[in-house]
Amino acid sequence: MAVPDGNQMTLTRHPVRLVPLSQALPALWELAVGDKSSDSLRAWRVATRITLSTRDPEQLEQLAASMPPAAHPIVTDDDEVWTPQSLLAAFMSAVHQVSAASSPTPQRLRESKTELARDTSVIATLRPYQRHGVAWLRRVAEQHCGGILADDMGLGKTLQAIALLADRRPALPHLVVCPTSVLGNWARELHRFAPDLAVVRHHGPERAGRAEEAQFAPGAVVITSYTLMLRDIDLLAEQDWDVVILDEAQQIKNHTSQTARAARALPAQVRLALTGTPVENRLSELWSIMNFANPGILGNHRRFTKRFSEPIEARRDTHAAERLRNIVEPFLLRRMKSEVATDLPAKQESIVACTLTAEQAQLYRAAVKQATDTGFGDGFERHGRILKLLTQLKQICNHPAQYLKQDAPLPNRSGKLTRATEMLAEAVDEGSQSLVFTQYRAMGDLLAEHLASELNLPRVPFLHGGVRQADRDRMVDRFQTEGTPIMIVSLKAGGTGLNLTAATNVVHYDRWWNPAVEDQATDRAHRIGQDKPVDVYKLVTGGTLEERIADLLERKRSIAEAITGTGEEWISRLDDTQLRKLIVLSEDVVAE
Amino acid sequence: MIDRDDNRRVGLGTGRFGQSWWGKQWLRTLEELGLRYPDGRLPKARSLVTNGHVDLLHVDSGEVSGWVDQPPKSFEAVVRVREFSDEEWQRVYDALSTQWRNLAELREDRLPSDIDRQLAHIGLSLFPTRADLTTSCPCRDRTGVCVHIIALQHAFTVWFDDDPFLLPLLRGGDRDSLLSALRNRTADQVVPDPTPVTRPPAAVEGFYGAGAGLYELERLAGYTFSSRS
Numbered sequence: 132m133a134v135p136d137g138n139q140m141t142l143t144r145h146p147v148r149l150v151p152l153s154q155a156l157p158a159l160w161e162l163a164v165g166d167k168s169s170d171s172l173r174a175w176r177v178a179t180r181i182t183l184s185t186r187d188p189e190q191l192e193q194l195a196a197s198m199p200p201a202a203h204p205i206v207t208d209d210d211e212v213w214t215p216q217s218l219l220a221a222f223m224s225a226v227h228q229v230s231a232a233s234s235p236t237p238q239r240l241r242e243s244k245t246e247l248a249r250d251t252s253v254i255a256t257l258r259p260y261q262r263h264g265v266a267w268l269r270r271v272a273e274q275h276c277g278g279i280l281a282d283d284m285g286l287g288k289t290l291q292a293i294a295l296l297a298d299r300r301p302a303l304p305h306l307v308v309c310p311t312s313v314l315g316n317w318a319r320e321l322h323r324f325a326p327d328l329a330v331v332r333h334h335g336p337e338r339a340g341r342a343e344e345a346q347f348a349p350g351a352v353v354i355t356s357y358t359l360m361l362r363d364i365d366l367l368a369e370q371d372w373d374v375v376i377l378d379e380a381q382q383i384k385n386h387t388s389q390t391a392r393a394a395r396a397l398p399a400q401v402r403l404a405l406t407g408t409p410v411e412n413r414l415s416e417l418w419s420i421m422n423f424a425n426p427g428i429l430g431n432h433r434r435f436t437k438r439f440s441e442p443i444e445a446r447r448d449t450h451a452a453e454r455l456r457n458i459v460e461p462f463l464l465r466r467m468k469s470e471v472a473t474d475l476p477a478k479q480e481s482i483v484a485c486t487l488t489a490e491q492a493q494l495y496r497a498a499v500k501q502a503t504d505t506g507f508g509d510g511f512e513r514h515g516r517i518l519k520l521l522t523q524l525k526q527i528c529n530h531p532a533q534y535l536k537q538d539a540p541l542p543n544r545s546g547k548l549t550r551a552t553e554m555l556a557e558a559v560d561e562g563s564q565s566l567v568f569t570q571y572r573a574m575g576d577l578l579a580e581h582l583a584s585e586l587n588l589p590r591v592p593f594l595h596g597g598v599r600q601a602d603r604d605r606m607v608d609r610f611q612t613e614g615t616p617i618m619i620v621s622l623k624a625g626g627t628g629l630n631l632t633a634a635t636n637v638v639h640y641d642r643w644w645n646p647a648v649e650d651q652a653t654d655r656a657h658r659i660g661q662d663k664p665v666d667v668y669k670l671v672t673g674g675t676l677e678e679r680i681a682d683l684l685e686r687k688r689s690i691a692e693a694i695t696g697t698g699e700e701w702i703s704r705l706d707d708t709q710l711r712k713l714i715v716l717s718e719d720v721v722a723e
Numbered sequence: 724m725i726d727r728d729d730n731r732r733v734g735l736g737t738g739r740f741g742q743s744w745w746g747k748q749w750l751r752t753l754e755e756l757g758l759r760y761p762d763g764r765l766p767k768a769r770s771l772v773t774n775g776h777v778d779l780l781h782v783d784s785g786e787v788s789g790w791v792d793q794p795p796k797s798f799e800a801v802v803r804v805r806e807f808s809d810e811e812w813q814r815v816y817d818a819l820s821t822q823w824r825n826l827a828e829l830r831e832d833r834l835p836s837d838i839d840r841q842l843a844h845i846g847l848s849l850f851p852t853r854a855d856l857t858t859s860c861p862c863r864d865r866t867g868v869c870v871h872i873i874a875l876q877h878a879f880t881v882w883f884d885d886d887p888f889l890l891p892l893l894r895g896g897d898r899d900s901l902l903s904a905l906r907n908r909t910a911d912q913v914v915p916d917p918t919p920v921t922r923p924p925a926a927v928e929g930f931y932g933a934g935a936g937l938y939e940l941e942r943l944a945g946y947t948f949s950s951r952s
Contacts, residue, residue, distance in 0.1 A: 134930070139927060170932055170933035173941065174937055180944035180945065182823070184823075197936030197940070198933060198934075199934075207919070209921070211921035211924070212921060212924050216920065230823040230909050231910035231912075427831070430832055454899075
């Protein structure tokens with residue numbers, strides 16, 4: 132900016148805060164000025180009035196003539212300032228665009244849903260429906276508006292969003308806000324699908340506290356949790372973002388909540404909400420999420436209630452529902468698994484990274500320290516010690532209560548349990564059936580109890596080795612014919628003729644690092660005769676041995692192929708250095 | 724058609740009728756119908772509404788109707804408003820789209836306060852005048868503005884306060900066509916592409932102060948305060 136300094140002009144840089152014009156205009160229009168208000172502000176207030184009303188050329192000319200230099204101080208590359216006339220013309224053109232916006236937008240967005248995005252920069256082969264999704268996301272971004280991507284779980288919402296980010300070359304950073312439980316997964320998938328994107332975790336006690344420290348680089352993807360978004364909203368709202376993504380956006384379903392208000396305050400070029408369940412219970416949740424993505428298109432909340440919520444919820448008014456669908460449809464993309472089944476592979480495996488809680492991290496560090504302090508020894512003793520440590524670490528990752536042999540409390544102590552509960556809740560909402568495999572009897576019991584109470588299910592059956600054959604048969608039969616939403620199965624409960632093909636989701640809660648054993652379990656759901664695609668989710672805890680072994684097995688097929696038998700002994704054949712690398716905790720991944 | 728499930732006992736317990744400027748303005752239609760203040764029918768009609776005696780309120784293109792209960796009798800009161808022709812609506816759209824603020828306000832569910840002044844030069848007004856209104860009620864009061872009609876008009880303002888688009892509806896339009904017509908017309912308007920013209924930065928002298936023309940413009944733009952002395 133060119134501003135006076137003493138008695139001469141100097142060029143200085145000032146921090147600026149950009150506000151979308153659609154929000155700034157009403158504010159400028161209504162602005163009350165007092166004796167302290169600058170003439171510059173008053174000039175732009177008048178500019179707003181003239182532009183929105185008569186656009187009288189004479190008045191604009193008069194305004195340009197009387198505008199103080201302070202109202203147009205921004206310098207160009209050759210150290211000159213725009214003339215007031217040209218700046219006012221640019222302002223009018225921008226206001227015109229904003230005023231006329233959303234007339235062609237819905238049509239363009241609708242059309243884009245049938246287009247196929249070509250040449251994406253992600254390292255993944257996108258399925259046709261995902262390429263439709265990316266085409267739509269690009270169109271949303273091009274129109275500077277917002278969208279809700281509401282595909283069913285397992286259809287790759289994260290991947291489609293990453294494909295959008297990977298192709299933009301913005302002058303601003305991106306922001307991803309997600310539940311703490313999926314922070315690690317975002318980092319992992321970004322790294323895997325778009326390794327060129329810089330990833331900044333805004334997370335943990337070491338995070339930047341002020342804008343100057345933060346220095347989020349253009350094009351970088353900043354990942355943070357809802358909790359921290361709320362806590363650091365002053366910092367985050369000061370930054371202008373390119374794309375802001377809210378993952379698991381049902382977190383802002385309550386429009387009066389602080390979280391929802393904070394999310395709306397994030398300045399962005401493009402706003403994207405990802406959720407598998409845009410409406411869990413009430414239509415007002417859709418209003419809240421849409422009010423983040425596209426403020427204003429559903430009118431204010433009171434009116435939305437009168438026009439839509441009340442008629443639709445109280446009387447199942449189909450006209451009102453149709454009108455709502457028409458308004459929302461361009462900005463919401465939702466595909467169900469059943470619609471895109473032909474695009475889906477028969478079996479789709481994904482690794483889901485979870486986040487450690489502080490309690491888990493502390494237990495984990497202590498266990499690693501104790502084991503390395505003692506040393507692993509050699510021979511038969513070494514083998515035993517390593518397997519014992521592996522078991523301890525796995526239990527800690529599963530749940531502190533399992534490791535400490537407690538029954539309660541369960542919520543909020545294990546990142547993995549939190550994530551599993553979220554995923555299964557979504558599956559239950561979709562009406563699909565899930566199998567959860569664990570190798571531990573104790574964990575199975577904890578899961579059964581926790582899931583039943585959290586998801587309001589009367590009972591979550593647990594099929595394990597101690598269940599009598601007759602009861603087993605009954606459980607399996609109920610699962611297959613009565614649609615039990617979730618069943619927990621012990622990995623060791625024998626492969627004896629279990630036929631659980633009603634399941635479309637398979638969750639491996641903990642890992643048995645032997646692909647042959649896991650595949651066998653998975654195949655109980657995925658068998659010949661299965662006519663629906665099956666999603667297999669392998670939960671691993673980020674930054675721990677779980678994630679590293681998963682990577683190892685994925686990257687080095689040779690290792691996977693060299694593993695014979697059904698055990699995990701291959702790990703104890705690693706030398707000390709390799710072993711230490713495998714088990715030590717990465718400190719940047721712990722939840723706040 | 725407005726199909727609402729809260730159409731029973733509309734206005735029960737209402738403290739003040741006409742909370743928005745358009746709600747208040749609607750009550751002036753009673754004067755168009757010939758009511759002069761004070762009139763004993765007015766308090767009577769208000770108490771009918773606040774006691775929940777207006778039932779099955781119904782708003783449709785060109786028409787407001789409702790049953791006003793005075794046990795043991797019940798009267799179906801109807802107020803009809805002349806609908807605009809298509810050609811008239813086109814003129815309304817043309818007139819309102821010249822100023823972008825109209826669209827901005829309507830999008831926020833507010834009726835611009837000078838909307839009928841803006842339409843005056845095309846000879847139309849959204850709020851109905853005497854010639855646009857007809858009423859009917861089976862009661863014995865033949866003045867056209869009986870207690871039941873007054874009660875109906877008051878009950879209508881309760882809904883109208885919340886939804887200013889009921890007025891275009893009574894004129895045969897609706898929210899979506901009005902908003903999209905204004906948007907499309909705005910999009911079709913040609914605004915010159917701005918070309919940046921630059922010059923060296925101004926001198927230090929007078930950097931922050933505006934010329935006198937600004938205060939005059941503020942007045943013209945409707946800001947009502949005196950310029951700084």
